[in-house]
Amino acid sequence: MGRYVIRRLLQAVLTLSVVLFMLHYLMSLAIQINGNPVRTFFGDKPVSDELLQATMEKFNLDDPCLKSVGDPCWGMFTDRMQQWSHFDFGTDFQSVKIGDSIANAIPVTLTIFAITTVVWALFGVTAGVLAAMNRGRFIDYLVRIGTTFTLAIPGFLMLILVQNIFGVIIGNWFREQFGRESFLSLIFQPTYSAKAPFLSLVIPGIALGVFGIAGITRLSRTSMLENLRSDFVRTAKAKGLKRTRVTIVHTLRNSLIPVVTVIGFALGDALGGSVVLEGLYNIPGLGLLAFNGVKTNDTAVVIAVVALASVVFMVTNLIVDLFYAVLDPRIRYE
Amino acid sequence: MADVKFQSEILPELDPSAPLLDVRDLQVEFRTRDGIAKAVNGANFTVNRGETLAIVGESGSGKSVTSQAIMGILETPPAKIAGGEVLFHGVDLLTLSKERKRRVRANHVAMVFQDALSALNPVYTVGFQLAELFRKHRGMSKAEAKKKSLELLDLVKIPAAAQRINEYPHQFSGGMRQRVMIAMALALDPDLLIADEPTTALDVTVQAQIMRLLAEIQAERQMGLILITHDLGVVADVADKISVMYAGRIVEQAPVLDLFGKPAHPYTKALLRSIPRLDTKGQKLEVIEGLPPVLTNIPPGCAFAARCHYAQDVCRTDIPLLETVAADRAAACHFSAEVINGE
Amino acid sequence: MSDVSTPKPSKQRSLWSDAFHDLRKRPTVIVSVVVLLVVFAIAFFPSLFTSVDYKQCDIALTKAGPVSGHPLGFDEFGCDLYSQAIYGAGPSIQLALMVVVITLLVGGFIGVLAGFYGRWVDAIFSRIVDIFSSVPFLLGSILLLAMFRDVDLPLISGQFELIIPAVLTLALFGWTNTMRLIRASVMEARSQDYVHAARSLGAADGRIMFRHILPNAMAPVVSLIPLSIGGLISAEATLSFLGLGIKPPSITWGIMISNGAGWFTGGYPRLLIVPSIFLIVTVLAFVLLGDAIRDALDPKLR
């Protein structure tokens, strides 16, 4: 196990360094093609060369390699990595420490993801299990139709509708009925509110959860179905165990194994969804940070955030794999 | 031991004088896309205390479905019990409520499955799966249950049971796993044990050990034992009587020696010919030509007619009934007399 | 013992033909196939469905309701909503098909190589897959397209010029899935008897891989094709919504939704609902078809 973890971590470090370099290269290429981003600082007023130069120096964008398209800018890369090794992630175009921006954004995004995961685990898995247990009956059809529709409605469209319907229409009704500070009013908000940071994230988090819930539900259902049909469940029944025990102890536990893996991957997809979600709800999380960074060509921000995302993604998957071994004793990582 | 159980509140209406298990005209259907498949089409047999019945037949002949119907663990739907009775000491198990059926399982009737690797839950230790029975049915504490489980593992002759009890099924060899299955089935002292192809997945040497173990335990506890198999050779030594199943029906029923000596049904005869035997070395093994009928579309008349050397026109129109052909034996063939007498 | 007597029918052939027979009978399949045929016809021959030029807009008709010849009325620019929706199908469908073909070819080829040769070939490709999959699909696509949204691609022009960047980006992050699936099934197939047989008959690696193994390893991927086309259409709409996809005056459902979203609660819900219905029905048809194929190929999961 220990050796396996070390091997995986080494692989992750290798992957991460390639990802980092690719990001660096792509961002440099974007600057080489699109022009130096510091130009935007001055609006469309004429800027003296020296002013431009001073600003570029300030943001470490004065390397001449940024002028020749295709240059990998090795120097900049090694400088940045050296800086990173001291846990210094540089500053963004507003001279704000990127480390601080990320530190502020992480709890927000994590909150969303926690809610999303809870939605998947609670609603997704439950719906899948219920459908499997009632295969061919009304609940099963309901769940299957429901998941089909959530698959067919693009995420951003759903988010728009959720924002308008739950945040505005229903939310306003609650606010009229119970006042603006009431629990329901705070939950049904159309945008993130710094006053109620957790409550205003509940609906967006659920909406993001609905984004990937179909996969979880369907997997839970097929996995349950497979196990319900399995020999060991038949054995459990032959042992005269109660239905609830057969379902929960002997079927659900086994069925969760593949679901856990998929939740790991789905969280990665949700990161993409969070770019749309955070933009729409004005949530100061990692997705918005990255997207705004890309829009302004703020290299340092983009590289830091995406690298973080991929670290989180890889670590999540490692944890999922290890958890897999806990859930399924047949798996031994050597 | 049996007397104690007769006062158990699970089945107060038991009739101790009735046979341990009496299956009468059991019919099981499956609803499939292609229509209704008659998996069991009127099965009749009895098992008494201390007796071993072997049910023999090809896969798909309905033996496993019969055993699961007795256990009450058929999935309904798609399965449906279309008729018949399963009398356990005179009580029809089929008419019991779900809850009572559940409590009959393991307490009175237990089952050993074919592939122990898949029949044991891979994610729990062997100890957990054994102890579960004592804890849930007998309300024992963890420690007590573990002690009882260890005793059981010793009983089925698993070496170093104290260590192995904390291992997972995949860490056991095939034979050892099957012993665990048997231990589990015996845990609550059932009156009837059904072993569904208990040795199919095992090596020949291990097969013998497991059969011996089953026979020993059965003798010691005076249980009824139903052995389900497609392999006549396996049961020759342990069974008292044999029922042969074909396409959902019992086609022949006889004490083991009679059946081996003089089969009364052409299908039995063909089965016997396809067993490799030490004394007939060098002789070509026979293969039964053709396929068993599709269960959704069983032809009128004898289901075996299409593959039968003896078949006449009558076989294709009239279903032969299971009729007594000699003392203690019955066969369902229009020409059983000819068959029993050879040619 | 029945095993002794019954010759086993070729598993794959019966799998595919069973699946086909099974599919033909299902109403959802019939409905989705009909819908998809219509959608494809719309995407490739839009002029069959409308004679109105979608680029012919009269601002004076802004958001006007249906009139004769314009059954769905006009959008905010006074363009005919129906012809916009018809012409909006093309780019999405073309993009989705192109991405699927590329991911199948690239992912399939690499997956077969990695699965067949194993060892270092597999190790190298698996690391590459790690790299691509460590940046989530949609996030990666959004970032990459945003970075290079202004870049003119050389050598390509016309309609394709507009969708190629999105195609390449989505394919870049999409092939890993196909590769993983194919790799897994090739690994399974590699050790099977018919492969050994072919090998003992002296077949070359290439022939074994692509003539013997690949057709058998395709099943899990095939059922995913309609689903991923549906997913890609959604993804394209998302990118258009973010302003990263096709640009006006070319039209896609995503752009229509993006333009219409605000008017939903602003008094003209039609501007959002019309393109949404086109989009949802199309994706739904793909999802249903994909489900049906998966069920047919793997009946026990029904």
Place this chain on the structure above:
Amino acid sequence: MRTKRVMSAIAVAAIAGLVVSACGSGGDDAGSGSQELNLGLGEPKNLVPPNVGESEGGEVTRLVYSGLYTYNNDGSLKPVIAEGQPTSTDNKVWTIKLKSGWTFQNGEAIDANTFKKAWDYTVYGPNANSGSYFFNKITGFADTQSGADPDGDGPQKGAEPKAKELSGVKVVDPTTIQITLDTPWVVFPALLGYTAFYPTADACRAQIEACNEAPIGNGPFKFVGKWEHKTSIKLEKWSDYKGEQPSYQKLNFTIFTGSNNSQWAPFEAGSLDIAAPTPDKYESAKQKYGDRMIEADSPSTWSLGFPSYDNIYKDPKVRQAFSLAVDRQGIIDAIFTGRGKPLATFIPTMIPGYTEGTCATYCKTDPAAAKALLDSSTWPKGKKVELWINSGGTGEKILKAIGDQLAKNLGVEYEMKNIEWNDFLQKKQDHKLTGPFFTGWQPDYADSENYMGPLYYSGAKDGSDNDFGYYNADFQKLMDEGNAAPTIAEAHAKYTAAEKILTETLPVAPLYTGRTSTVIGDKIDFKSVDRNPILGGIDFVKIKLK
């Protein structure tokens, strides 16, 4: 500030001119009647006056800092720290008297010297302040700038500036400042209300970056804590303020960096009390909040710019044809639900120097005339029109609508070139835009000169130093004469004559002026809301909470 920062307003606020800065909202804790006003805001770029260059930064700066003057609703100067209006006998040397007793929030006193030090800092080249631009007509400005690029091949360190101080600014006594211009300019005082002329404390300039995060102001409000980037800015009443004090205690800005319309939804949810509905929500907003909606024309103008440097667009007939082909009212009705005003001048109504109908000939819709003009021009038949814009915002919709009309009325095909703001700026300045582009202008000071001089006046005969490549000798001459005129009235007459030349030659086709519709939440005393058409926003200091 002379930034054509309207474009950045599109990029950031994207409500294309309809909302300039009125994006505040009164937060009100239910029932508590708390003295707190919550406003929405885009993320500012900078909060130190010498460097503030866009509307978001300007909005906060004007609350935290006070300058010599601010603007009355008619565009005239309203003294704040200054005592009376600036005076001059020759329009070249201007004298400003100061009130005494004003201090910064850290206790530093404010006198004439404070301003001199602040302005010297602002203009000094190496300090790289975007506000330095506004001082370029003051004597000695050139000496404070770094020399030309030594090797002329792009960004390199220039020579050290000759002077550290602006020689045209003199402290006569602690309450008197004298400013000397290179040449007489009657309009000059109009600049003095702009944030670039606001004072900064010594302590602020000593640590300018820290001061950007937690400004040391001298205005009616002071910072609570720091600028929480992309999250919030919290202000509270500064009770030692010598000027007009707000009647409430706290003002919080929630910063919106997400999608552009995200302020209207929170307003509807009650967490914002002032907001502008997006165009698509305008009609429902008007129905629901009609009596609490303030509608006013904005001083920003929006135009279709032409690349006069491009051979195809060199012919004024092409530009005239394009201008005549556009249905301005149609666009306003469709995209902005009628909120806006077609522009038939280069100067909007509320700006001093406005003259009605200067562009009556070409700033209207006349498809037939347009087609005829195009046919008689040098326009290459079959040429596809490339329309350029920075991506992300309502401007894209406008440009598409324009494209549709060019297609309909002139029979030309068009293609949208939506590119990133950065790229757009660069290409525009490098004269690499190959077709008409969308352009906006928000005034830096309230005078008609500001709508022409900075945009179309050129120092080079080929117009290479303005974005349009526009040069017209008569226009240049009239502008010069206007600048040198002895009175404002005479200056405006000259400017109007110059404007007439623009309306014939059309460096841009004027399109419309925006109209803001701001809804005031019910926790605010509606009568207290005062909207300044020059600053384009609501005076938050005057707002009274119920």
